[in-house]
Amino acid sequence: MVRPSMLLALGALATAVVACAPADNTATSAGPGASSAPTACTKDQLKLRNAGKLTIGTDKPAYEPWFKDDDPSNGQGFESAVAFAVAGELGFDRDEVKWETVKFDTAFAPGEKKFDFDVNQVSITPERAGAVDFSKGYYTVKQAVVALDKGKYAGVTGLAQLADAKIGVQVGTTSLDAVQNVIKPSEQPKVYTEQIDAVNALKNGQVEALVVDLPTAFYVTAAQVEGSKIVGQFSSTGGTPEEFGLVMEKGSALKSCVDKAVEALKSKGELAKIEQQWLGAAAGAPELK
Amino acid sequence: MTTAWVKSERQLDRERLRKTRGRRSASIATASTIVVLVLIVTIATNAPGWPRVQETFFNPQEFMKSLPDIWDGFLLNVKIFLIAEPLILILGLLVALARGLKAPVFFPLRALAVAYVDIFRGVPTILLVYLIGFGLPALRLQGIPSDPVPLGIIALTLSYGAYVAEVFRSGIDSIHPSQVAAARSLGLGHGKTMRFVVLPQAVRRVVPPLLNDFISLQKDTALVATIGAVEALRQAQIHAAKSFNYTPYLVAALLFIMLTVPMARFTDYLSARTQRRRGQ
Numbered sequence A: 001m002v003r004p005s006m007l008l009a010l011g012a013l014a015t016a017v018v019a020c021a022p023a024d025n026t027a028t029s030a031g032p033g034a035s036s037a038p039t040a041c042t043k044d045q046l047k048l049r050n051a052g053k054l055t056i057g058t059d060k061p062a063y064e065p066w067f068k069d070d071d072p073s074n075g076q077g078f079e080s081a082v083a084f085a086v087a088g089e090l091g092f093d094r095d096e097v098k099w100e101t102v103k104f105d106t107a108f109a110p111g112e113k114k115f116d117f118d119v120n121q122v123s124i125t126p127e128r129a130g131a132v133d134f135s136k137g138y139y140t141v142k143q144a145v146v147a148l149d150k151g152k153y154a155g156v157t158g159l160a161q162l163a164d165a166k167i168g169v170q171v172g173t174t175s176l177d178a179v180q181n182v183i184k185p186s187e188q189p190k191v192y193t194e195q196i197d198a199v200n201a202l203k204n205g206q207v208e209a210l211v212v213d214l215p216t217a218f219y220v221t222a223a224q225v226e227g228s229k230i231v232g233q234f235s236s237t238g239g240t241p242e243e244f245g246l247v248m249e250k251g252s253a254l255k256s257c258v259d260k261a262v263e264a265l266k267s268k269g270e271l272a273k274i275e276q277q278w279l280g281a282a283a284g285a286p287e288l289k
Numbered sequence B: 001m002t003t004a005w006v007k008s009e010r011q012l013d014r015e016r017l018r019k020t021r022g023r024r025s026a027s028i029a030t031a032s033t034i035v036v037l038v039l040i041v042t043i044a045t046n047a048p049g050w051p052r053v054q055e056t057f058f059n060p061q062e063f064m065k066s067l068p069d070i071w072d073g074f075l076l077n078v079k080i081f082l083i084a085e086p087l088i089l090i091l092g093l094l095v096a097l098a099r100g101l102k103a104p105v106f107f108p109l110r111a112l113a114v115a116y117v118d119i120f121r122g123v124p125t126i127l128l129v130y131l132i133g134f135g136l137p138a139l140r141l142q143g144i145p146s147d148p149v150p151l152g153i154i155a156l157t158l159s160y161g162a163y164v165a166e167v168f169r170s171g172i173d174s175i176h177p178s179q180v181a182a183a184r185s186l187g188l189g190h191g192k193t194m195r196f197v198v199l200p201q202a203v204r205r206v207v208p209p210l211l212n213d214f215i216s217l218q219k220d221t222a223l224v225a226t227i228g229a230v231e232a233l234r235q236a237q238i239h240a241a242k243s244f245n246y247t248p249y250l251v252a253a254l255l256f257i258m259l260t261v262p263m264a265r266f267t268d269y270l271s272a273r274t275q276r277r278r279g280q
Helices: A004-033 A078-089 A174-183 A195-204 A214-224 A255-267 A270-282 B009-046 B050-057 B060-099 B104-122 B125-138 B148-174 B177-185 B190-227 B232-243 B247-277
Strands: A054-058 A097-101 A132-134 A139-141 A143-148 A167-170 A190-192 A209-213 A228-234 A242-244 A247-249
Touching: A054 A078, A078 A097, A078 A255, A078 A270, A143 A174, A143 A195, A143 A214, A167 A174, A167 A195, A174 A209, A190 A195, A190 B190, A195 A209, A195 A214, A195 B125, A209 A214, A214 A228, A255 A270, B009 B050, B050 B247, B060 B104, B060 B148, B060 B190, B060 B232, B060 B247, B104 B148, B125 B148, B125 B190, B148 B190, B177 B190, B190 B232, B190 B247, B232 B247
Parallel strands: A054 A097, A167 A190, A167 A209
Antiparallel strands: A132 A247, A139 A242, A143 A209, A143 A228
């Protein structure tokens, strides 16, 4: 039996749904509509998430050497320094930069973003560029293999020797691609939610080798796992070098300005200086072929 | 001489009225369902953000590309579930029985059972998966597995064992004391009373809530992903991170629904059967 009250409820539900629609309407049209970009990159002409402030997103916890003390706003660590440098190029003072916690997954979620750009060691790939806009690359990244000193794989000199290793990686990283496409281990790699989980798995002996990007590998071996070493570095892609880019909403009006800022930092040698300061140790690991 | 029984005029009227009413309510239900569905679909597809939702969540290329990997991962979910389920049943039943021991000498056992249920039902399952998945191997004892799958099965068994123990206990408690008294008067001991009188009735009574817990378990196999196992959710995550597209999550969701919906219908069927048998 259908009671009249039920029909009423359905009707109310339907009107509620209809009533929702216009709200969505205004919210979404603000995004892509903004792509008619202003060409001038001065502070007051940028289309910002929060008026007068540059909002930058990154994940929490923020790891070294990319950030320091899990506090992106202190300007320490490579990515924090890069972010502030880009902000400076765009004309923002340090106190006009607002940091937001943005989980890796939400950085590419559709709809409105809560950041102007996101800096989180995100590698630029053509596939990903279908969903978000990337700035010009600000760091060329290499992958590294970390193993325990006493482990089976401490003395490895070539990638082929890792074929039977139990390998751990963090989910969502290009390190996983690198393992699957370059090392091609016989056993499926273990994929952890957080980098620290993968590190613990190495400590516990649940995995025999860890694949992370090279700067992270230096931090892992120096600070996180006692008695571990970088076995070597390798390139995850055959041809084009893998680069980290700042993530922006698809069709972001900021892209051209952020690109200009990154280019300017590069040509002034500023970027190299920051890299030398925070990632200087990351040079000089043996190449694995 | 007997005449064949015929329905009275009034009964025929009653049946006719019931039939027309039934037909009317069925057609109203159909019509309103169609109207609501059409409304929902038109509103959703005409929303300004729809192309974007379609591109991000219902992308056919992404769907086909991620399906084989997620399917492989999903088989691991099914495997974990199939191994964990019998273990949980055994553990739950043992704990429930331990809680039912009344003799003073069994006090430690009873106390242990209570503590187990309190602790493992009180800890979020994901936390337990973490603690066991990373904690046990850190002990570096001989014979403790380091692979995430057995560790995950241990964690799920411990967590769900506590729930299932309570379900069994409620079933045992629901058996009328006269049943036990009758069994004891026939000369059956505690063990035999349980085995032949109480448990057969109790278990039958708690099958629907048990299946309910198992539907929940089927989904919670995805928690094993957090300790490194590459199951359906993790495969979906990997694909989503590669392409920055959410369709793989939808694939994983569909697979889980394919597993849980038949189970839910089976539970419904069992409840309906019990109702019927009670003559209601």
